[in-house]
Amino acid sequence: MIFENTGLEKFKADLNRLDELMEDYGLERHGQWDYERVTYDRRFDLKEGTYYLRVQGYAVEGDVGAHKAVIQLMAPVIGKHYYPHGIEYGENEHFPKSLLSQCEKILSDVKENVEKVAL
Template identity: 45%
Template structure:
């Protein structure tokens, strides 16, 4: 499930600021990064299954490992985890409304907090 029109795609922030703010919303970077992209996850374990809100970012300079990396965002997604295959994001998946609503609330707060650090001004 894609979360469109959140405003996050209009932002670019330093990775250092992003990591600090993402923690406030239980979004974890863990090991989900490589040289040009990062993924912050918020995990939901509910009776219907395990779901992940994923916030994706790319760096135009191609080096996330540098402390001064600037992250630009693409459309966040909600997916359902299937063991052992991974996460599925299709619109035909069942997404509990309380999980979807929490994702929307999380994204709205994240965007609001990140706007103060926006480098795309």
């Protein structure tokens, strides 16, 4: 499921500042990158299953691997993890309302702080 109209997709920011900012909200990049793209994930373990809030972006300047890049953020998504297949983002997935509210709050806070460091 895509979180539409969060406003995050309007922003570009320095990769290192994004790494620090996203970590404050439990969104971690770990090893999920290539030279042009980044993915920040936050895992939620609920009785209904395991879910991931994901904020992605791509380099419009520089190189992610060198830690010198300007990242264009994309619309955030949430998905449910199914072992061993992976994460499903489909419209037919059920997402608990409390989880969606929590994610919307996180994304609102992230946006507020990304605005401060945006290029």
